[in-house]
Amino acid sequence: MCVAGAVNLLLQRHPINSALSLIVVMAALAGEYLLLGAEFVAAVQVIVYAGAIMVLFVFVIMLLNAGVEERSAGSRVSWLLGIPGMLTGSLLVAWVLLRHAGTETVKIGEQFGPPRAIGQLLFHEFLLPFEVTSILILIAVLGAVALATKPEKPVEGGSR
Amino acid sequence: MIPLSYYLLLSGFLFACGVAGFLIKRNIITIFMSIELMLNGVNLSFVAFAARWHALSGHVFVFFVMLVAAAEAAVGLAIIIAVYRTRETLDVDRMNLLKL
Numbered sequence: 001m002c003v004a005g006a007v008n009l010l011l012q013r014h015p016i017n018s019a020l021s022l023i024v025v026m027a028a029l030a031g032e033y034l035l036l037g038a039e040f041v042a043a044v045q046v047i048v049y050a051g052a053i054m055v056l057f058v059f060v061i062m063l064l065n066a067g068v069e070e071r072s073a074g075s076r077v078s079w080l081l082g083i084p085g086m087l088t089g090s091l092l093v094a095w096v097l098l099r100h101a102g103t104e105t106v107k108i109g110e111q112f113g114p115p116r117a118i119g120q121l122l123f124h125e126f127l128l129p130f131e132v133t134s135i136l137i138l139i140a141v142l143g144a145v146a147l148a149t150k151p152e153k154p155v156e157g158g159s160r
Numbered sequence: 161m162i163p164l165s166y167y168l169l170l171s172g173f174l175f176a177c178g179v180a181g182f183l184i185k186r187n188i189i190t191i192f193m194s195i196e197l198m199l200n201g202v203n204l205s206f207v208a209f210a211a212r213w214h215a216l217s218g219h220v221f222v223f224f225v226m227l228v229a230a231a232e233a234a235v236g237l238a239i240i241i242a243v244y245r246t247r248e249t250l251d252v253d254r255m256n257l258l259k260l
Contacts, residue, residue, distance in 0.1 A: 025200065026200065029204060032167075032204060032207075036207050038211065038219055040223075041203075041222050044223060048229075053229065056237055057192070057233070060237045064189075064241070064244050097169055098165050118219050118223075121220055122220055126224075133227045136228070140230075140234050144238035147235070148238040
């Protein structure tokens with residue numbers, strides 16, 4: 001389901017369809033996190049990604065009235081070199097992963113990663129990165145507001 | 161008991177889809193969504209490794225990655241709105257103001 005959503009994101013031409021398939025990918029990933037026992041991360045994934053970020057994306061798509069994108073044909077060299085190169089690269093990576101990491105297994109449904117322990121870790125060992133991230137978020141909010149507001153007219157009663 | 165390599169394969173596939181979308185898409189919003197897809201792929205491998213070695217730090221890293229992704233999405237979408245206001249397009253092929 002996750003794979004289908006990701007492929008659909010590439011194939012769709014309209015951005016709103018891509019956004020919806022990205023939501024599918026994120027929901028499927030949240031399910032994966034739950035299976036891996038990371039309930040806190042799954043909750044944050046649903047709230048932050050599927051909630052906030054995707055609402056932002058859909059809002060901007062609606063706001064800018066984004067239409068169907070036109071496709072440009074790539075050059076012949078990119079077709080000739082890119083597809084075999086991509087296939088060999090991905091097959092090589094898959095082969096190495098399946099061959100050399102086959103013994104490591106992950107238990108499914110094992111409860112691990114309770115929010116309390118994550119909170120303890122976050123506010124003791126990772127306190128400085130946490131605070132720095134809060135400042136980063138503040139700067140991001142200010143920057144977003146400063147960028148997205150309409151620029152005011154520089155000259156009063158001038159060129160209009 | 162699922163092999164760890166399956167999670168890594170799915171994570172790598174998501175990352176590859178993100179890279180492919182970043183390269184072949186023409187709409188700047190879709191390019192932005194491809195970046196989010198790449199971040200999600202990395203997050204999946206973080207959580208898989210954390211579950212394998214019972215290291216809670218992986219979850220904290222995923223948390224930070226999500227925060228940075230949220231900040232980046234906010235700023236990036238604001239930039240997209242500003243660009244659309246001045247250039248009236250979302251096509252990256254037509255954003256060639258810096259070209260000679």
